[in-house]
Amino acid sequence: MKTNIACFSVGLLFAIGLCLSGMAQPAKIIGFLDISGNWDPTLLFTMGGAFSVHAVTYRIIRKRKRPLLSPNWHIPVSRAINPRLIFGSMIFGVGWGLGGYCPTPTVVSFASLESRPLVVFISLIFGMILYKLSIRNHGFKRNA
Amino acid sequence: MPKEWLLGIAGGSLIGIAVSLMLLWNGRVVGISGVMNGVLNPIPGDTSWRLSLLSGLIMGGILMKFTAPSFLEVKFHSETHIGILAGVLVGFGSLMGGGCTSGHGVCGVSRLSLRSWIATAVFSGSGMVSVWLLRSTGMFV
Numbered sequence: 001m002k003t004n005i006a007c008f009s010v011g012l013l014f015a016i017g018l019c020l021s022g023m024a025q026p027a028k029i030i031g032f033l034d035i036s037g038n039w040d041p042t043l044l045f046t047m048g049g050a051f052s053v054h055a056v057t058y059r060i061i062r063k064r065k066r067p068l069l070s071p072n073w074h075i076p077v078s079r080a081i082n083p084r085l086i087f088g089s090m091i092f093g094v095g096w097g098l099g100g101y102c103p104t105p106t107v108v109s110f111a112s113l114e115s116r117p118l119v120v121f122i123s124l125i126f127g128m129i130l131y132k133l134s135i136r137n138h139g140f141k142r143n144a
Numbered sequence: 145m146p147k148e149w150l151l152g153i154a155g156g157s158l159i160g161i162a163v164s165l166m167l168l169w170n171g172r173v174v175g176i177s178g179v180m181n182g183v184l185n186p187i188p189g190d191t192s193w194r195l196s197l198l199s200g201l202i203m204g205g206i207l208m209k210f211t212a213p214s215f216l217e218v219k220f221h222s223e224t225h226i227g228i229l230a231g232v233l234v235g236f237g238s239l240m241g242g243g244c245t246s247g248h249g250v251c252g253v254s255r256l257s258l259r260s261w262i263a264t265a266v267f268s269g270s271g272m273v274s275v276w277l278l279r280s281t282g283m284f285v
Contacts, residue, residue, distance in 0.1 A: 004196040006169040011200020012207070013162035014174060014246075019208040019215040021155025022148055027219045033268070033275040042152040047249065049156025050163070054254035057164035067171030074172045076252070078242065081259055088241025089248070089263040091233050093270030098222055098278065099230025102245040103238060104176040106231075107198055111205035114218040120231040127235025128181055 003069050015108045021046040024108050026100025026116075033097050095127075163251055173255075175247025176201075177238035221275075221284055241267070 015024075022028040022042055031040030066072060096102050101109075101120045109117035163174045170193065179194045208215050220227065238244040241263055243252060248267075252260020278284045 003170060003193050006165070007193045007196035008200040008203070010162050010166045010169075010174065011197040011202075012204045013165070013200075014159055015201045015204020016208065017155040017158025017160075017162060019155070019204070019212070020158065021152045022215065023152075023155070024205070024208075024215060025217050025219065026221070027217070028148075030221050030275055033271040034279070035272050036276055036279060040148075042148045045149045045152030046156035046159070047253070049153040049158075050160040050250045051156075051254050053157050053160025054163050054250065055256070057160070058167065058254055061164065061168050064168075067167065067169060069169045070171045072171060074170070075255070076173060076175075076242070076247075076257075079257070079259055081262055085241055085259060085263055086266055088237050088239070089266040090237070090241075090270045092237030092241050092244060093267030094274040095230045095233025095235075095237055096245075096267060097230075097271035097274030099227050099234065100220055100222075101230065102176075102234060103180060104201065104244070104246050107176065107201045108205040108208075109216055109218060110202050111209040112213075112216040112218050113209075116218050116220050116224075116227055119224065120227050120234070123228045123231025124235035125180070125184065127232035127237075128177075128184060128239050129235075130232065131236045131239040132185070 006069060014104070017050075018104060018108055021049070024105045026105075029096070029100045029102075029105075159250060160254070163246075163254070173247060173251040175243050175251060177235075177244040178242075178247055181239055222278060223283070223285060226278070226283065237267075 018024050023046055028040060028042055032043035099120050101117060103124060106117045106121040106124060166172050166174050179197055182194050183191060243263060248260040248263040253264055
């Protein structure tokens with residue numbers, strides 16, 4: 001229960017930060033990616049804000065033996081720089097530019113009651129299922 | 145400094161605090177594509193925290209909708225069929241690349257993970273190219 005409340009609070013805070021920064025609006029994302037147009041650097045300031053906080057807190061928090069509510073850490077261990085990382089990120093970026101949405105803002109934007117974020121969200125789930133099917137069929141090992 | 149830039153720094157710092165709390169409390173990174181993937185392929189005992197996190201995101205959106213709805217403005221630059229293609233690519237690519245803007249872009253970059261720095265550079269670059277392509281083919285609305 002404590003874990004669920006903690007995760008809920010994290011989501012709440014994350015969503016508010018995302019909205020305040022403007023990054024829930026596809027127009028702001030496109031403003032950043034549109035270097036040939038009227039370039040909008042706000043995303044850089046947002047990333048900079050998050051980085052300047054978390055780069056410091058990460059080091060402090062990881063000095064602990066364990067997190068407060070869990071017996072162990074669950075930090076991704078993969079350090080692999082392989083074609084899957086490169087091509088996957090490339091495909092992700094193309095979609096990000098075409099729609100102006102990455103996964104988080106589609107969920108936060110449910111509240112807008114507009115159809116576009118919902119359409120992108122449903123397509124996104126479909127894309128994930130498609131990826132699952134493709135690795136199943138090709139027998140690639142899953143990257144945990 | 146323009147107001148949007150300051151709001152960007154403020155909002156970004158809040159995001160930084162949120163992911164720090166996740167690490168401190170649960171020892172996890174906040175990677176929303178991975179969280180969604182875990183809901184799609186549920187493992188007993190590993191799903192409720194994901195749903196709680198997603199509910200928090202939705203509730204945050206609702207809160208903004210009632211207090212400052214302009215922050216949720218949906219003004220898009222591409223037609224619906226492009227939006228659908230976009231979603232599919234985002235879903236496919238984020239699983240294949242092992243993360244999205246939150247997991248790689250915020251958490252991984254702050255952790256100084258080379259893998260995440262590379263992923264973030266690659267998706268920012270390909271995003272710029274895809275917006276440029278939309279523009280140059282006249283599909284930018």
